[in-house]
Protein backbone atom coordinates (compact mmCIF):
# COMPACT_ATOMS: atom_id res chain seq x y z
CA UNK A 1 0.00 0.00 0.00
CA UNK A 2 1.33 3.49 -0.86
CA UNK A 3 1.70 6.10 1.90
CA UNK A 4 -1.24 7.96 0.42
CA UNK A 5 -3.48 4.89 0.43
CA UNK A 6 -2.41 4.09 3.97
CA UNK A 7 -3.26 7.61 5.04
CA UNK A 8 -6.70 7.47 3.47
CA UNK A 9 -7.44 4.06 4.91
CA UNK A 10 -6.29 5.24 8.35
CA UNK A 11 -8.65 8.21 8.23
CA UNK A 12 -11.54 6.00 7.17
CA UNK A 13 -10.97 3.26 9.75
CA UNK A 14 -10.55 5.65 12.70
CA UNK A 15 -13.65 7.65 11.83
CA UNK A 16 -15.73 4.47 11.49
CA UNK A 17 -17.28 2.34 14.27
CA UNK A 18 -15.15 1.73 17.38
CA UNK A 19 -16.78 0.02 20.35
CA UNK A 20 -15.72 -0.97 23.84
CA UNK A 21 -15.75 -4.79 23.91
CA UNK A 22 -14.69 -5.94 27.36
CA UNK A 23 -12.34 -5.67 30.32
CA UNK A 24 -10.11 -8.66 30.98
CA UNK A 25 -8.71 -9.04 34.51
CA UNK A 26 -6.79 -12.19 33.53
CA UNK A 27 -5.85 -14.42 30.64
CA UNK A 28 -9.01 -16.50 30.95
CA UNK A 29 -11.03 -13.42 30.06
CA UNK A 30 -9.26 -12.43 26.86
CA UNK A 31 -11.36 -12.35 23.70
CA UNK A 32 -10.54 -15.00 21.10
CA UNK A 33 -7.35 -14.16 19.17
CA UNK A 34 -9.17 -13.73 15.86
CA UNK A 35 -7.93 -10.31 14.70
CA UNK A 36 -4.71 -8.26 15.06
CA UNK A 37 -4.27 -6.27 18.26
CA UNK A 38 -2.49 -2.99 19.01
CA UNK A 39 -1.82 -2.25 22.68
CA UNK A 40 -1.33 1.07 24.47
CA UNK A 41 0.82 1.32 27.57
CA UNK A 42 2.33 4.06 29.69
CA UNK A 43 2.79 5.47 33.18
CA UNK A 44 -0.33 6.66 34.96
CA UNK A 45 -1.15 10.20 33.92
CA UNK A 46 0.95 9.98 30.74
CA UNK A 47 -2.15 10.98 28.75
CA UNK A 48 -3.21 7.51 27.57
CA UNK A 49 -6.98 8.02 27.87
CA UNK A 50 -6.72 11.40 26.14
CA UNK A 51 -4.65 9.88 23.34
CA UNK A 52 -7.07 6.99 22.84
CA UNK A 53 -9.91 9.48 22.56
CA UNK A 54 -8.01 11.79 20.20
CA UNK A 55 -6.86 8.88 18.06
CA UNK A 56 -10.40 7.63 17.63
CA UNK A 57 -12.04 11.07 17.40
CA UNK A 58 -14.34 10.41 20.29
CA UNK A 59 -14.58 11.86 23.72
CA UNK A 60 -15.85 9.23 26.07
CA UNK A 61 -14.30 6.07 24.69
CA UNK A 62 -11.44 5.58 27.15
CA UNK A 63 -13.46 6.79 30.11
CA UNK A 64 -15.98 3.99 29.58
CA UNK A 65 -13.46 1.53 30.84
CA UNK A 66 -11.62 3.70 33.35
CA UNK A 67 -14.10 3.21 36.14
CA UNK A 68 -12.41 2.85 39.56
CA UNK A 69 -11.45 -0.70 40.49
CA UNK A 70 -10.85 -1.65 36.89
CA UNK A 71 -7.37 -0.28 36.77
CA UNK A 72 -5.70 -3.70 36.64
CA UNK A 73 -7.53 -4.91 33.58
CA UNK A 74 -6.85 -4.99 29.88
CA UNK A 75 -9.58 -3.10 28.04
CA UNK A 76 -10.44 -4.22 24.53
CA UNK A 77 -11.97 -2.03 21.82
CA UNK A 78 -13.31 -3.36 18.54
CA UNK A 79 -12.36 -1.26 15.54
CA UNK A 80 -14.47 -1.54 12.39
CA UNK A 81 -17.70 -3.32 11.60
CA UNK A 82 -16.97 -5.92 10.34
CA UNK A 83 -14.14 -6.11 12.84
CA UNK A 84 -10.71 -5.11 11.49
CA UNK A 85 -8.53 -5.07 14.61
CA UNK A 86 -8.62 -4.40 18.36
CA UNK A 87 -7.09 -1.66 20.47
CA UNK A 88 -5.99 -2.88 23.90
CA UNK A 89 -5.71 -0.32 26.67
CA UNK A 90 -3.28 -1.63 29.29
CA UNK A 91 -3.46 -0.46 32.87
CA UNK A 92 -1.21 2.50 33.71
CA UNK A 93 1.91 1.72 35.72
CA UNK A 94 4.36 3.48 38.00
CA UNK A 95 1.79 4.95 40.35
CA UNK A 96 2.75 3.23 43.60
CA UNK A 97 4.90 4.53 46.45
CA UNK A 98 7.90 2.82 44.97
CA UNK A 99 7.75 4.47 41.56
CA UNK A 100 10.70 2.55 40.19
CA UNK A 101 9.04 -0.81 40.61
CA UNK A 102 6.33 -2.17 38.46
CA UNK A 103 3.53 -3.42 40.66
CA UNK A 104 3.57 -7.20 40.84
CA UNK A 105 0.00 -7.60 39.69
CA UNK A 106 0.61 -5.36 36.69
CA UNK A 107 3.73 -7.28 35.73
CA UNK A 108 1.99 -10.67 35.96
CA UNK A 109 -1.00 -9.63 33.91
CA UNK A 110 0.95 -7.80 31.23
CA UNK A 111 3.75 -10.36 30.95
CA UNK A 112 1.24 -13.17 30.48
CA UNK A 113 -0.58 -11.20 27.84
CA UNK A 114 2.58 -10.12 25.96
CA UNK A 115 4.15 -13.54 25.88
CA UNK A 116 1.29 -15.62 24.62
CA UNK A 117 -0.42 -13.28 22.21
CA UNK A 118 0.51 -13.97 18.60
CA UNK A 119 -2.11 -11.49 17.33
CA UNK A 120 -0.45 -8.60 19.17
CA UNK A 121 1.18 -6.73 16.30
CA UNK A 122 2.55 -3.68 18.07
CA UNK A 123 2.51 -1.74 21.31
CA UNK A 124 2.37 2.03 21.58
CA UNK A 125 4.47 2.90 24.62
CA UNK A 126 3.54 6.41 25.73
CA UNK A 127 6.11 8.70 27.32
CA UNK A 128 5.40 12.19 28.68
CA UNK A 129 7.57 14.53 26.59
CA UNK A 130 8.26 16.71 29.63
CA UNK A 131 9.81 13.81 31.51
CA UNK A 132 11.30 11.55 28.84
CA UNK A 133 12.02 7.89 29.59
CA UNK A 134 12.02 6.84 33.25
CA UNK A 135 13.46 3.66 34.74
CA UNK A 136 9.99 2.20 35.04
CA UNK A 137 9.50 2.73 31.28
CA UNK A 138 12.84 1.01 30.67
CA UNK A 139 11.54 -2.01 32.61
CA UNK A 140 8.55 -2.17 30.29
CA UNK A 141 10.79 -1.78 27.23
CA UNK A 142 12.80 -4.72 28.50
CA UNK A 143 9.64 -6.80 28.91
CA UNK A 144 8.63 -5.97 25.35
CA UNK A 145 12.12 -6.77 24.03
CA UNK A 146 12.04 -10.13 25.81
CA UNK A 147 8.56 -10.95 24.57
CA UNK A 148 9.64 -9.82 21.06
CA UNK A 149 6.70 -7.45 20.77
CA UNK A 150 7.51 -4.57 18.44
CA UNK A 151 6.75 -1.13 19.92
CA UNK A 152 6.68 2.54 19.03
CA UNK A 153 7.71 5.05 21.67
CA UNK A 154 5.14 7.84 21.52
CA UNK A 155 5.88 11.19 23.15
CA UNK A 156 2.73 12.78 24.60
CA UNK A 157 1.69 16.33 25.60
CA UNK A 158 4.08 17.95 23.11
CA UNK A 159 2.18 21.23 23.51
CA UNK A 160 3.49 21.45 27.07
CA UNK A 161 7.13 22.08 26.15
CA UNK A 162 9.14 24.35 23.85
CA UNK A 163 10.00 23.03 20.37
CA UNK A 164 13.75 23.07 21.17
CA UNK A 165 13.17 21.01 24.32
CA UNK A 166 10.95 18.66 22.37
CA UNK A 167 13.70 18.15 19.79
CA UNK A 168 16.17 17.36 22.55
CA UNK A 169 13.92 14.80 24.24
CA UNK A 170 13.11 13.27 20.86
CA UNK A 171 16.81 12.86 20.08
CA UNK A 172 17.53 11.30 23.50
CA UNK A 173 14.59 8.94 23.12
CA UNK A 174 15.66 7.97 19.62
CA UNK A 175 19.16 7.19 20.80
CA UNK A 176 17.89 5.03 23.59
CA UNK A 177 15.45 3.21 21.29
CA UNK A 178 18.41 2.12 19.18
CA UNK A 179 19.68 0.01 22.08
CA UNK A 180 16.41 -1.94 22.37
CA UNK A 181 15.81 -4.93 20.15
CA UNK A 182 12.06 -4.53 19.72
CA UNK A 183 11.85 -0.71 19.62
CA UNK A 184 10.71 0.65 16.26
CA UNK A 185 13.03 3.40 14.95
CA UNK A 186 10.06 5.71 14.31
CA UNK A 187 9.30 7.75 17.44
CA UNK A 188 6.04 9.67 17.25
CA UNK A 189 5.41 13.06 18.81
CA UNK A 190 1.84 13.82 19.80
CA UNK A 191 -0.46 16.23 21.54
CA UNK A 192 -3.99 15.04 22.17
CA UNK A 193 -5.02 18.56 23.09
CA UNK A 194 -3.59 20.19 19.95
CA UNK A 195 -4.32 17.16 17.75
CA UNK A 196 -0.67 16.91 16.75
CA UNK A 197 0.69 13.63 15.42
CA UNK A 198 -2.64 11.79 15.41
CA UNK A 199 -2.78 11.08 11.71
CA UNK A 200 0.81 9.74 11.74
CA UNK A 201 -0.11 7.52 14.66
CA UNK A 202 -3.22 6.22 12.87
CA UNK A 203 -1.11 5.42 9.80
CA UNK A 204 1.49 3.66 11.99
CA UNK A 205 -1.26 1.50 13.51
CA UNK A 206 -2.64 0.57 10.09
CA UNK A 207 0.85 -0.21 8.85
CA UNK A 208 1.40 -2.50 11.85
CA UNK A 209 -1.72 -4.57 11.22
CA UNK A 210 -1.26 -4.76 7.44
Ligand code: GDP
Nearest residue numbers: 044045046047048049050157159160191192193
Ligand atom coordinates in the same frame (compact mmCIF):
# COMPACT_ATOMS: atom_id res chain seq x y z
P1 GDP B 1 -3.90 8.65 31.70
O1 GDP B 1 -3.87 8.51 33.19
O2 GDP B 1 -2.62 8.20 31.10
O3 GDP B 1 -5.09 8.05 31.05
O4 GDP B 1 -3.90 10.23 31.39
P2 GDP B 1 -5.10 11.22 30.99
O5 GDP B 1 -5.44 11.09 29.56
O6 GDP B 1 -6.21 11.09 31.98
O7 GDP B 1 -4.34 12.62 31.15
C1 GDP B 1 -3.71 13.01 32.36
C2 GDP B 1 -3.67 14.54 32.43
O8 GDP B 1 -2.88 15.06 31.37
C3 GDP B 1 -5.04 15.17 32.27
O9 GDP B 1 -5.11 16.29 33.11
C4 GDP B 1 -5.07 15.59 30.81
O10 GDP B 1 -5.91 16.71 30.56
C5 GDP B 1 -3.62 15.95 30.57
N1 GDP B 1 -3.25 15.73 29.15
C6 GDP B 1 -3.40 14.61 28.44
N2 GDP B 1 -2.97 14.76 27.16
C7 GDP B 1 -2.55 16.04 27.07
C8 GDP B 1 -2.01 16.84 25.99
O11 GDP B 1 -1.81 16.40 24.85
N3 GDP B 1 -1.66 18.13 26.29
C9 GDP B 1 -1.85 18.66 27.53
N4 GDP B 1 -1.48 19.93 27.72
N5 GDP B 1 -2.36 17.95 28.55
C10 GDP B 1 -2.72 16.66 28.33
